[in-house]
Amino acid sequence: MKGLVHIYEGNGKGKTTAGVGLAVRCAGCGFPVVYSQFLKDGCTGEMAILRNVPEITVMVEEKHFPFSFLMTPEQKVEACGYYTSLFEKVTAYAKETQARLLVMDEILDLCNAELIDLQLVTTFLKNKPEELEVVMTGRNPKPELVELADYYTKMEKVKHPFDQGVKARVGIEK
Numbered sequence: 001m002k003g004l005v006h007i008y009e010g011n012g013k014g015k016t017t018a019g020v021g022l023a024v025r026c027a028g029c030g031f032p033v034v035y036s037q038f039l040k041d042g043c044t045g046e047m048a049i050l051r052n053v054p055e056i057t058v059m060v061e062e063k064h065f066p067f068s069f070l071m072t073p074e075q076k077v078e079a080c081g082y083y084t085s086l087f088e089k090v091t092a093y094a095k096e097t098q099a100r101l102l103v104m105d106e107i108l109d110l111c112n113a114e115l116i117d118l119q120l121v122t123t124f125l126k127n128k129p130e131e132l133e134v135v136m137t138g139r140n141p142k143p144e145l146v147e148l149a150d151y152y153t154k155m156e157k158v159k160h161p162f163d164q165g166v167k168a169r170v171g172i173e174k
Helices: 015-028 045-050 073-096 107-112 118-127 143-148
Strands: 005-009 033-037 056-060 101-105 133-138 151-154
Touching: 005 015, 005 143, 015 033, 015 045, 015 101, 015 133, 033 045, 033 073, 045 056, 056 073, 073 101, 073 107, 073 118, 107 118, 107 133, 118 143
Parallel strands: 005 133, 005 151, 033 056, 033 101, 101 133
Antiparallel strands: none
């Protein structure tokens, strides 16, 4: 079966949740899954449970940086090197283990912040193992990524409690 490329994007809730759902579905069918997160601390409910699923390998950042717009030029250079290395580890591991699904949560935002070379990502997508399904989440995907996608789902916020000052709640939003 040919693996396809998914984009889950938008300003609404549900991008990560959709990626997690597909990871659970794929693992539930006995396939190996690699679930990676960028720009997040990996300390959410979904990461805790995914780590307990034998078919799922979770790969998240071990080093954290400020928001890209708050970074000094030196921090941005360091972050770019770090995220490039993490991306390379994640994609190499997916290839080595013959994963059926690779989820790259927030990779679109990493590309937008120029914390990874877009060409590195597009080259991977063009040359990925044929059976590897890839999910990318975040906001405002670059046209080059949209062109390579087979699925493009936009989560649009119509109403969200955050707009009324409600913080992310453990077990629901994080």
